[in-house]
Amino acid sequence: MVTNSGISNLITGFTGVNSASLVNDLVAASLQPKQDAVRERQNLNQARISALASASSALDTFSTALTEILNGRKFSGSLVSTRGDLVAASFIPGQKPEGLPATVQVSQLASAQSVVSASSYAANAQVGEGTLTFTTATGSFDVTIDSTNNSLGGLRDAINAADGGVTASIVTDNSGSRLVLRGREGSANSFTVTGSGGGAALDAFAYPPAGGAGMNSVTTAADSLVNVNGIQVVNSSNQIDTAVPGVRINLLAAAPGTNVVISGDQPTSSIKDVLTEFVKAYNNLRGALNEATAPGLDGASGGPLAGERAARDMMRAMASLTTKPLTDTGAYTSLADIGVSTNRDGTLTLNSVRFDRALAADPEGVARMLEPATPTAANPGLAKAFEDVKTSLKAPSSSLTGAQERLKKLAANLTEQLEKVQEDSDRYREQLEKTFGDMDRQLTILRSTQSYIEQQVSVWSNSNNN
The missing domain is CATH 3.30.70 (Alpha-Beta Plaits)
Structure with missing residues (x-):
């Protein structure tokens, strides 16, 4: 095959045309628009992949943080004993307290x-x-x-x-x-x-x-004899970890017939602080989703997840938290009952007056609704309720998982399309080089013929002059 440099040297000498530059210009004119179109789709697809990944990661982070805060002890405050000279109490690390308040009678210390x-x-x-x-x-x-x-x-x-x-x-x-x-x-x-x-x-x-x-x-060696909520408990130690779940009872002195009440003081400010932080973090997450799903208006580009069903499902599921039952007992069973409402843009607002009224009426009920000692299907509490939302959104059959798989396949397809565009461009270059090579050979033949004719004309002219 005739090379570009050969074409250039030959044709330029006869026609003044730089064939190498012309081939490059023709290839670029054909290749660039196609590459730009595919790369534009790649950029949009990658933006959607990143946006969904960020949203999915934010769900995990938010759920984990909520679970760590609402760990069954946040609203228990400090343990209080009505007779600190007889019985002391403390939380057992890593366990959730249950069954408070508890009544204890110490009949005999272990010795x-x-x-x-x-x-x-x-x-x-x-x-x-x-x-x-x-x-x-x-x-x-x-x-x-x-x-x-x-x-x-x-x-x-x-x-x-x-x-x-x-x-x-x-x-x-x-x-x-x-x-x-x-x-x-x-x-x-x-x-x-x-x-x-x-x-x-x-x-x-x-x-x-x-x-x-x-x-x-x-x-002499003796066991401790204690009555806890009407049940006699016998132990070989004055430290009892098994009478009240999550609570360590330390016996200090015996006082048969004397009731000692162990309870958790209700830190009402902590309950409000935690709920305020929840609303703030929720609004940050919802705000990011609103921005990512914003439609393009008046010629402006929309968010990367505009029109994406997975994002809409995520926002819809999160919005259900305000009315979802967090407990099946008491006067306050949902966030809406204690003053949490949803704004038009999906963010939340805490009505402090309504919340303070609910907390004053039933502090233990509000705390138990938000943070049950042991979350169950009927009494999930706020952390488990959000965990359930996250689990549903990230299930194998969910729209979020489906969207992530679809975008991943599209990314692979677009990569293949870009490779095909390049392959087509290479073939087009080869065709152009062949065409100019053929033209080069034809011009060479024509110039040879022209030179022969000019020689013959010159001979004829000289003969006629003689």
């Missing part, structure tokens, strides 16, 4: 068995060598005293190093030092100590005492 040596020892006095065997609810362990640790301090350290459920300490007063042993709380955690036997000095640390030698009892 640990403790014993003290009957004899006092001077500093650095030997206690005797041998073996002490400790028996607990979980098994037994031995403590050996020899020349390396034959002292009250050595015995204490050896018991503690065994880590068998009995701890040792030393109490010192004017009479000298005594060994104190303590087990774990709960009636099942009592222990016994057996000395090496016979007349060995370590028999002084036996319990129960054997042969007149041994330690004296200070406290």
Whole structure:
């Protein structure tokens, strides 16, 4: 095939035409409009893909933030005990409190068995060598005293190093030092100590005492006895995590017959603050959707999602939140009942007067409607209600998922179209180069013929002159 440079050199010499430039101009005139049309569609399609992706991501972010805020404890405030000297209460991390207020009666505290040596020892006095065997609810362990640790301090350290459920300490007063042993709380955690036997000095640390030698009892092992909302609860500890869901009860003193009420103080300002923040964040999301779906008017371009069904479905589903039942009990069951209304553009407004009136009338009911302890289908609360909307919008059969798949396929199709336009342009260039190559050969033949004729005419003219 004749190259562009060959065509240019030959034709330019005869006609003054730059064929390479002419081919480029013809190809560009054919290719550019087609490329521009496809790329314009690509840009619009990509804008729609990005807008839908942003809207979908915003749904996730909004739902996650709402769930973190309304976690079943936001409106519980701080736990309050009517007798802080008897019972203290706190939230259990990661759990939602239920069943408040709760009434508690403490009949008996849990206690640990403790014993003290009957004899006092001077500093650095030997206690005797041998073996002490400790028996607990979980098994037994031995403590050996020899020349390396034959002292009250050595015995204490050896018991503690065994880590068998009995701890040792030393109490010192004017009479000298005594060994104190303590087990774990709960009636099942009592222990016994057996000395090496016979007349060995370590028999002084036996319990129960054997042969007149041994330690004296200070406290016995016992369980806590508590009445919670009329139900007796027995525990081996003074910390109770299982009587009221999500609440840790710490028993401080026994007072049979005395009712202690544990409740959460209602932080009314927090409820309003959270709802105000919800309305603000909702309006930001709805405003972005309004802008993305705005139609083009008076020659102005519309939003990337103008006319997109998925966006309309998203806005319609979000708008239903104000009237959707958040609970099936009480006087206030929806956002509309507590003063949240929808504006003409789909954004929300909180009527403070109406909200304050509802909150004053039933603060617990409003809090429970917005943030139930355990969300259910009948009592979803605000966070679950929005989560349900999001789940429905992003379901495999939803218009949002369908639109995202459709736009993804269109993007691939437009890429193929652009490649085809380029392939067609390459073929057009080849055709032009072939055409100009043929013209080049014809011109060469014509010039050769012209040169032969001119030579013959010159010969004839010279002959006639002679």
